[in-house]
Amino acid sequence: MARPTLVSVARDAGVSRQTVSNALNAPDRVAPETLARVLDVVERTGYRPSRAAQQLRTQRAQSLGFRLQPRTDGIGGTVLDAFLHALTEAAQDVGHRVVLFTAADDAQETTRVEDLLGSRAVDGFVLTGTHRDDARTAWLAGRGVPHTSFGRPWPAVGAPAEPPAAAGAEGCWTDVDGAAGTETATRHVWALGHRRVAFVGWPAGSGSGDDRREGWARAVRDLTGRAPSPRDDARVEDGAAPGRAAVLALLDAPSPPTAVVCASDSLALGARAAAVERRAALDVVGFDDTPVAEAVGLTSVRQPLDAAAASVLEQLLALVDGEQPPVPRRLLAPSLAVRRPGG
Amino acid sequence: MARPTLVSVARDAGVSRQTVSNALNAPDRVAPETLARVLDVVERTGYRPSRAAQQLRTQRAQSLGFRLQPRTDGIGGTVLDAFLHALTEAAQDVGHRVVLFTAADDAQETTRVEDLLGSRAVDGFVLTGTHRDDARTAWLAGRGVPHTSFGRPWPAVGAPAEPPAAAGAEGCWTDVDGAAGTETATRHVWALGHRRVAFVGWPAGSGSGDDRREGWARAVRDLTGRAPSPRDDARVEDGAAPGRAAVLALLDAPSPPTAVVCASDSLALGARAAAVERRAALDVVGFDDTPVAEAVGLTSVRQPLDAAAASVLEQLLALVDGEQPPVPRRLLAPSLAVRRPGG
Structure with missing residues (x-):
């Protein structure tokens, strides 16, 4: 069956195209019995005004x-x-x-x-x-x-x-x-008993990355009374491999941190791998709660x-x-x- | 500046709307100097025919x-x-x-x-x-x-x-x-020296899942000369936790497999976790080459x-x-x- 058109509806209902248009857009301008006849054809044939035609009227693409x-x-x-x-x-x-x-x-x-x-x-x-x-x-x-x-x-x-x-x-x-997220993450591991919480984030200069670092630093300042040590502020490109390398370096240094807050789940996955390699009891928090976080049981900051x-x-x-x-x-x-x- | 329209272009060029339309859609119908004048206005004002109007002509939404x-x-x-x-x-x-x-x-x-x-x-x-x-x-x-x-x-x-x-x-x-993918994966671990290759897939009944299982079974039949053991054919819901449970069961049985081919990267992640827990040297292959596969160094079947x-x-x-x-x-x-x- 051919797709119904304004022309076919007008023909089937025995009215003009303008009447069909009025019936659909300004029904009060159409006599009740004519309206009923047009709407019956519309209903029966499944006619719908084309979006292109509607758009020419409203100038909206929706x-x-x-x-x-x-x-x-x-x-x-x-x-x-x-x-x-x-x-x-x-x-x-x-x-x-x-x-x-x-x-x-x-x-x-x-x-x-x-x-x-x-x-x-x-x-x-x-x-x-x-x-x-x-x-x-x-x-x-x-x-x-x-x-x-x-x-x-x-x-x-x-x-x-x-x-x-x-x-x-x-x-x-x-x-x-984001800063509120990493602050919450830092306070979370602090509440679990960790007193040295490092941050693994991106190089300075990215808006969201700097923001996530600031939340961690704010929490550390507030909880310890002093600014975080630059030694605990790792700055690497995003990815599991850079995250692993950064955390291996943290763990191999004297008096390593016992928890790390990460700027992404990728970095957190790498941090986890480093902890497994060094058999270190390291608590790791990721960011973005990606599907992999759920899959591997990673605590992560979730965006609403x-x-x-x-x-x-x-x-x-x-x-x-x-x-x-x-x-x-x-x-x-x-x-x-x-x-x-x-x- | 108001957005140029067919009407404004016609007015500025001193021609009818039909002539503007012809200039754009059937330029051979327009006298060369008129065409030049219209196109000059079009160029200068940045006029473009609206998609809605084009669509009414072509009946294509593109x-x-x-x-x-x-x-x-x-x-x-x-x-x-x-x-x-x-x-x-x-x-x-x-x-x-x-x-x-x-x-x-x-x-x-x-x-x-x-x-x-x-x-x-x-x-x-x-x-x-x-x-x-x-x-x-x-x-x-x-x-x-x-x-x-x-x-x-x-x-x-x-x-x-x-x-x-x-x-x-x-x-x-x-x-x-998919069957070709799991067959390739099975032959890959066979070439690495593994002689017991299990499959961790979904319950029977899903088209793509059954297909992936069939590729593994075909390779095992071809390489060993006999059908794979039902013991090596784990069937669980998708996810890292079910994958882990299935592989723990495989590893805890007598003469466990030394490699597993999985129907998904989620299952493979769980298989990896099980191997780490049991300190088993298990080679794992995933399916779909999702971002997590690259992040954790997982061999995986990649769809083109x-x-x-x-x-x-x-x-x-x-x-x-x-x-x-x-x-x-x-x-x-x-x-x-x-x-x-x-x-």
């Missing part, structure tokens, strides 16, 4: 653009995939779709954004992977493109430290308080991804409607998934 | 629907996320987008498909997670909806075993030969996801064009990512 990051993140990349699942579900609940695109870098991302905007395929954008000197937000704001980000717009290195809300005063974002997706969506849909979001900048608290090794 | 599976798969779910990355990149290269939706089950998936089709938001669908008694393919075929699947349409349990191509004769699909995405796309775009795909059913060979524990 779709949100989302850049899939390149697949280079290993275990850590699964967090953004989990966020995408949450965002797709939340968007669907309010009748919106998520349209994916990819880009090799930020510059290519803005080119893709122009393409999608030019063809009116999306109403706005959700950014991820915000970083220091991120030019995307200003670019989008300058063009009046509705957008929000999952992640704060980190200030440039060397810029005066500002509270997050002031730093991103011009834009909308939702983020998870459903709440983050709901917040991002609320912000973006308000902007698409030309309104200021109720909470334009929202920092969510993470939780700690506490587990025992071996599951 | 978009493919993809259901994101519920987030219940743990480590294994990352494979489909990686496939989605590959598909989005391949689709973008040919000017198509991926539109995401979610569904709690297959029945809800078909409802979503009807919504998307009804509003003409997509041209066709990519299915994943095919399983025995999967009703989705017949449902889509019955409605003439272009679709292909990443995964074979597995025959119902008890149905006569048929070669895959015959079993799915009516539909299009791309899949990876870029090739799978390219194949799915070739099949679906042919169907959307009303053509038979060059290779309507394609079974790809996996490879083995060989690693040493510890990375």
Whole structure:
């Protein structure tokens, strides 16, 4: 059976196309018996107005653009995939779709954004992977493109430290308080009796990495009354192998730590491997609660991804409607998934 | 500056809207100097015909629907996320987008498909997670909806075993030969000197799980001249904890195996943990080469996801064009990512 169209419905109901359109969009303009006849044909044939036609009227795509990051993140990349699942579900609940695109870098991302905007395929954008000197937000704001980000717009290195809300005063974002997460993790192992808690994180300069380090340092300062020793502050690239090497060095030094808080689950997996090799009783906490953390019984900081997706969506849909979001900048608290090794 | 429209371009160029449309879509119908004037305005103002208007002409959304599976798969779910990355990149290269939706089950998936089709938001669908008694393919075929699947349409349990191509004769699909993967894995550990190779897989009844078991059994039959012992054929739910329990049982039995081939990386992680606990020299091979495999130095069967995405796309775009795909059913060979524990 051919797909029903405005023309076929009009023909079957014996009315004009305008009458069919009125019956669907302005039923009070149509005589009751005519309305009943048109709706009967619509019902019987399963006719639906095409989205393209609706879109020409509303100028809305009912779709949100989302850049899939390149697949280079290993275990850590699964967090953004989990966020995408949450965002797709939340968007669907309010009748919106998520349209994916990819880009090799930020510059290519803005080119893709122009393409999608030019063809009116999306109403706005959700950014991820915000970083220091991120030019995307200003670019989008300058063009009046509705957008929000999952992640704060980190200030440039060397810029005066500002509270997050002031730093991103011009834009909308939702983020998870990473420093609160590592502070909670540090207090957790302290409560288990550990008095030397090291941190294994990334080299200085990444917004989220520095933030996670600061939470650990804050807890150590608060719990011990003095700043953490630089010896307990390992700085390596992300990954299990660098994490293992860093923790072997910590364990082989005099008076090693008995617990480590890590900036990622990848680093934590490496820390675990180092502890097994040295037969050291080392408590390890990861970050992001990726599937592997559950699989190997790793305690890990968990981001509230459903709440983050709901917040991002609320912000973006308000902007698409030309309104200021109720909470334009929202920092969510993470939780700690506490587990025992071996599951 | 207001966004340029067909009307503003026509006004600025001093021509009718039809002439602008002709200039863009049928330039040979327009006098050269008029064409130059229109294109100059188009260039200067950055006007682009809206996708909605184009779509009304072409009746194509240039978009493919993809259901994101519920987030219940743990480590294994990352494979489909990686496939989605590959598909989005391949689709973008040919000017198509991926539109995401979610569904709690297959029945809800078909409802979503009807919504998307009804509003003409997509041209066709990519299915994943095919399983025995999967009703989705017949449902889509019955409605003439272009679709292909990443995964074979597995025959119902008890149905006569048929070669895959015959079993799915009516539909299009791309899949990876899981049996070839576990056969390669078994031959790999055999070549390392192991003469008792067990298999840790899922309970009988899942298409891909039975297929992976069959590859191991085939290799054992071929290498030893007899069928594998049922004692070496562990059947548990997916996950690190069940994998650990299964391998503890294998290791605690008389004359335990010295290598295990697993149906997933989750099971393999558990197998590794069991070997560490029993201080057993056990070689373990996983399946799917998830990020965790690289992180912990686990040898694992790798699916060729870029090739799978390219194949799915070739099949679906042919169907959307009303053509038979060059290779309507394609079974790809996996490879083995060989690693040493510890990375």
